[in-house]
Amino acid sequence: MESCLAGKPERVGPVEVDDIRRDLLGEFAALPAQVGLPVWADLRRMLLVSLEGVTDVMLFCQQDGDQSQSENLQVYLRVRPFTVAENDSGESQECVTIEGPDTVVLKAPRSCQSHRQSEKSLPQTAQRFTFTQVFGPEASQRKVFEGSVRGSVRGVLEGGNTLVFTYGVTNAGKTFTFLGQKNTHLCLLPRSLSVIFNSIEGRLYGRSDLKPQRCRDFSRLTPDQQAAEISSKKNLLRLLKEVRHSDRKYR
Numbered sequence: 223m224e225s226c227l228a229g230k231p232e233r234v235g236p237v238e239v240d241d242i243r244r245d246l247l248g249e250f251a252a253l254p255a256q257v258g259l260p261v262w263a264d265l266r267r268m269l270l271v272s273l274e275g276v277t278d279v280m281l282f283c284q285q286d287g288d289q290s291q292s293e294n295l296q297v298y299l300r301v302r303p304f305t306v307a308e309n310d311s312g313e314s315q316e317c318v319t320i321e322g323p324d325t326v327v328l329k330a331p332r333s334c335q336s337h338r339q340s341e342k343s344l345p346q347t348a349q350r351f352t353f354t355q356v357f358g359p360e361a362s363q364r365k366v367f368e369g370s371v372r373g374s375v376r377g378v379l380e381g382g383n384t385l386v387f388t389y390g391v392t393n394a395g396k397t398f399t400f401l402g403q404k405n406t407h408l409c410l411l412p413r414s415l416s417v418i419f420n421s422i423e424g425r426l427y428g429r430s431d432l433k434p435q436r437c438r439d440f441s442r443l444t445p446d447q448q449a450a451e452i453s454s455k456k457n458l459l460r461l462l463k464e465v466r467h468s469d470r471k472y473r
């Protein structure tokens with residue numbers, strides 16, 4: 223079988239439920255400077271600011287497992303345009319100013335706690351943050367993908383591991399950036415899958431005797447197991463078709 227993975231995947235150990243609950247912020251703070259501490263520090267401050275009410279910015283982070291340690295975490299900021307409703311309700315307070323390709327200056331919105339406090343005592347303070355790259359409201363989905371995750375997709379095809387996640391308050395634009403909208407504004411995930419499937423076209427394993435297990439392992443199926451898999455796939459697809467059909471009927 224031709225594969226884009228270099229070598230056989232390692233087996234994963236058992237998942238500890240306590241690990242999932244663990245608060246990792248303390249561990250990030252303990253990271254040495256060369257693992258991108260300035261970026262993490264910005265990220266953590268940014269999280270605090272976004273929690274205070276700046277709703278039109280979101281972060282997406284990308285961690286590549288196969289680069290040198292100092293470069294393996296990239297943090298991108300995307301500023302989305304104001305919606306018509308937000309413009310109508312006068313929400314634009316120029317809280318976010320893009321200073322350059324990797325820098326923004328943030329001011330707290332009028333409604334937030336720190337702004338109310340600063341009104342009483344000191345003038346409103348602005349804070350400057352730097353990121354791997356900042357994408358402004360005019361940035362297209364293509365530009366965001368090409369300027370961020372695309373390089374890592376190539377790395378994945380060469381056997382590397384990459385994790386991409388988004389962070390932002392509700393309505394900040396995470397889904398829009400990660401998935402896109404309908405079929406016209408696709409972004410990180412569908413574009414990545416498209417690059418991957420276009421790159422491996424003609425090299426796909428056609429037999430159905432392998433089954434993925436957990437994240438990184440697989441098992442080889444016996445002929446009986448293959449028949450059972452094929453029949454359960456058919457049933458699932460039939461069910462999906464029925465659900466879509468009844469959805470259309472009730473719309």
Ligand SMILES: Nc1ncnc2c1ncn2[C@@H]1O[C@H](COP(=O)(O)OP(=O)(O)OP(=O)(O)O)[C@@H](O)[C@H]1O
Pocket residue numbers: 301302303305359390391392393394395396397398399403
């Ligand atoms: N870059 C953008 N350009 C144009 N519209 C955008 C952009 N980003 C987000 N939007 C619009 O803003 C709205 C909120 O975006 P989205 O649903 O992606 O937010 P979210 O962060 O996923 O919210 P939630 O956490 O509540 O699911 C949507 O109507 C989306 O179409």
